Amino acid sequence: ILNVEQSPQSLHVQEGDSTNFTCSFPSSNFYALHWYRWETAKSPEALFVMTLNGDEKKKGRISATLNTKEGYSYLYIKGSQPEDSATYLCASPNSGYALNFGKGTSLLVTP
Amino acid sequence: DAMVIQNPRYQVTQFGKPVTLSCSQTLNHNVMYWYQQKSSQAPKLLFHYYDKDFNNEADTPDNFQSRRPNTSFCFLDIRSPGLGDAAMYLCATSIAGPTLNTGELFFGEGSRLTVL
Numbered sequence: 001i002l003n004v005e006q007s008p009q010s011l012h013v014q015e016g017d018s019t020n021f022t023c024s025f026p027s028s029n030f031y032a033l034h035w036y037r038w039e040t041a042k043s044p045e046a047l048f049v050m051t052l053n054g055d056e057k058k059k060g061r062i063s064a065t066l067n068t069k070e071g072y073s074y075l076y077i078k079g080s081q082p083e084d085s086a087t088y089l090c091a092s093p094n095s096g097y098a099l100n101f102g103k104g105t106s107l108l109v110t111p
Numbered sequence: 112d113a114m115v116i117q118n119p120r121y122q123v124t125q126f127g128k129p130v131t132l133s134c135s136q137t138l139n140h141n142v143m144y145w146y147q148q149k150s151s152q153a154p155k156l157l158f159h160y161y162d163k164d165f166n167n168e169a170d171t172p173d174n175f176q177s178r179r180p181n182t183s184f185c186f187l188d189i190r191s192p193g194l195g196d197a198a199m200y201l202c203a204t205s206i207a208g209p210t211l212n213t214g215e216l217f218f219g220e221g222s223r224l225t226v227l
Contacts, residue, residue, distance in 0.1 A: 004153070032213035042220060043201075043220045044218045046217075049214070051213060097159050100153075101146075102153055
């Protein structure tokens with residue numbers, strides 16, 4: 001079983017601050033790394049799916065990097081806004097279809 | 112428009128009273144999943160269907176069953192809910208190849224189960 005760990009567990013920043021979270025995973029038998037954003041009372045939505053070492057992906061103010069050799073991914077949010085408040089989940093599949101999730105990082109952005 | 116729809120959003124049941132949660136999708140995806148998320152824990156995969164093939168996770172209790180009568184619908188049946196089964200249940204879909212899934216998951220909004 002692939003253990004996915006996320007830190008910090010929660011984060012509180014002011015509007016306009018930039019922030020980042022970490023997702024770590026065992027580097028052996030790597031297939032892909034997913035990031036999801038889960039806003040309260042909504043469905044989790046995919047932000048990025050990354051497969052190659054050194055991948056960097058960007059969507060607006062949010063970007064992610066991937067290091068498969070050392071087993072970590074960073075998610076960055078530039079100039080955080082209140083609408084960025086959500087739980088950010090990372091996940092990685094095992095050899096089959098099970099996507100193993102971390103516990104998430106809960107982000108609160110206050111004006 | 113919602114593409115993965117779960118019903119009900121909130122379900123309250125009594126200890127031992129069977130519950131069925133439903134999930135429908137308009138994406139025509141071949142894989143459907145049920146995840147359980149308890150408070151402050153990681154979502155945990157209970158089982159998934161690849162087309163009609165059912166795949167149970169080794170540690171999913173027998174109390175949890177699933178049905179997929181067609182591509183669009185999938186059900187989660189909890190035969191005798193216990194207090195420990197109170198959780199958010201998430202349905203998700205994806206397009207996947209025959210042996211591995213690296214495609215993104217599309218989730219419903221979840222069904223929150225309370226057991227009294």
